[in-house]
Amino acid sequence: MxxxxxxxxxxxxxxxxxxxxxxxxxxxxxxxxxxxxxxxxxxxxxxxxxxxxxxxxxxxxxxxxxxAREPGDLPTDPGTVRLHRLHFQVTAETFALFRDVQARIHADLGGGAVDDDTLLFEVARRILAGSDDESRANYQVAITRCDSCQRVTVDAGGDTVEVDEAFGAMADCDAQQLPTANASPHVGAAPSSSTGEPNGPASPPRGGRVRHRDRAKRATQTIPPAVRRGVLRRDRRRCAVPGCKNHRFLDIHHTNPRCEGGDHDPDGLICLCGAHHRAAHLGQLVITGNATDGFAFHHADGTPYGTGLHPEQVEIAGKAFDALRRMGFTVARARALIAAVQERCGPLDLPSFLTEALRAS
Ligand SMILES: [Zn+2]
Ligand SMILES: [Zn+2]
Ligand SMILES: [Zn+2]
Structure with a gap:
């Protein structure tokens, strides 16, 4: 020894x-x-x-x-989700390409702050989705929620990685459930189909690693396929967050959380891209309202989400701010006017933006 x-x-x-x-x-x-x-x-x-x-x-x-736990924690306590560190050394041309990717994703998501994690999450989904064919789910990730401890794990490259509860909740929103009749703890597979309209049979999972405990039973959809198609059509197959241009790999999100009894009434369902779906489950994006009366999008602190965050809209708001200052408005007043216009109006060009701001003054 x-x-x-x-x-x-x-x-x-x-x-x-x-x-x-x-x-x-x-x-x-x-x-x-x-x-x-x-x-x-x-x-x-x-x-x-x-x-x-x-x-x-x-x-x-x-x-x-x-x-993932500290002395005194229970096995059912939410564990500390470990952050994994990625470090790459690249040439200048690869770096330049990466910056372009970063700018593209930044713009696609409406121009708001995009952290490293969101950036790579988006990159991964775009690559793994592979095709634009909306008729079937072409990328699946095997998410397993343990019946006894409720921890959520993901199969990744032959390994099992514990993930945040928010990721499990995303899968509860919109997923294909594989039969888990014979499953023992930690072996039930509930792959999240994160794209398109998976109304056909379960498509081949990535690397074939999803454990089908009982192949005779069919995979079922969380959301009835007809409802899912209807919501996609209603939201014009785009992420519904203002300013977001993401129209691939869409998820259907339940604005009334499923764990709190939310049902599949289309009025409470909304089409979101992966990044915004995750933001909703992390509490960074708050969605209120319903499809009939319109949805509203806010940051956790109550400020409106998305609008005004287009790069060009940010620029216009900046120019309008300068113009208002030159007209003699105080900094605080100019800011308030800009915020009022951003809250009330969609994207505007500079003259209309200024007109609206002066009307609000
Ligand atoms: Zn467990
Ligand atoms: Zn959701
Ligand atoms: Zn989005």
């Missing part, structure tokens, strides 16, 4: 003195690897919960659950 292994045994032994139930389970044959992992997070109050988690999950799953 190495020095490190000896130290690890001692650490576990010390921890077990405070954890009688875990100690007894170890004596009863709970594998050492699980015991070792549980001693990193379990405390007297939580050891029973961790024990039953360990009994219904594999060593690998226990390791992952422990890695």
């Amino acid at each position: 190495t020095k490190r292994q000896t130290e690890e045994r001692l650490r576990v032994g010390r921890a077990l003195r405070e954890l009688p139930a875990l100690d007894a389970a170890f004596a009863d044959g709970l594998p050492w690897t699980k015991v070792r992992e549980l001693t990193r997070v379990a405390v007297a109050d939580t050891e029973d919960a961790w024990l039953s988690f360990a009994r219904s999950h594999t060593v690998h799953q226990v390791e992952r659950a422990v890695a």
Whole structure:
């Protein structure tokens, strides 16, 4: 035994003195690897919960659950979702291409701030979607929600990665559910079909890694296909967020959350691109209203979302601001007038923008 292994045994032994139930389970044959992992997070109050988690999950799953949690956390607590770091060294020409991609996605999403994560999320969806054929889902990601602990994982390149609850909620909105009749915890596959109108049979999943537990049963859609088609048609197959030009890889989002009883009434359904769908589930984009009376889009802080964020609209607003200042308006007043016009009107050219601002003054 190495020095490190000896130290690890001692650490576990010390921890077990405070954890009688875990100690007894170890004596009863709970594998050492699980015991070792549980001693990193379990405390007297939580050891029973961790024990039953360990009994219904594999060593690998226990390791992952422990890695995402702090001592005292329950296995059902939302874990810290790890941020993964990507680092690339590229030539100047590749860098230039990347900047172009960045600018394109920035413009497509309406010109608002696009963080690194949103940028790469969009790049990945565009590449993996492969084709414009809307009649079938051509990209699927295998999302699994564990029945016993509700954690959400994604199969990625042969590995299983725990993802944010928001990503699982996205899949609850609009997905193909594969039958999970025979599934044990963590093995039910619920792939999110993130594009087009997947009304045909489930298309071949990426890399063929989705686990079909029971191939005899058909995959079912979260949203009835006819409703889905109707919403896509109504929203003209575009992301409904003002300013967003994304019209590929659309998801249908439930503005009344499904987990809070939202149904498939088309009035509460809206067509969103992947980036904006995710923003909605992360709480960064707040959508109120309904299809009949119109939807409204706000940032979490209540400021209107999207409009005025077109690069050209930002420029026009800037010029209008300068003009208002030269006319003698104070900075605060000029800003308020600009905001009023942006809130009330769609995209405008500079003269109409100024006219509207002066009318509001
Ligand atoms: Zn689980
Ligand atoms: Zn959604
Ligand atoms: Zn969008």
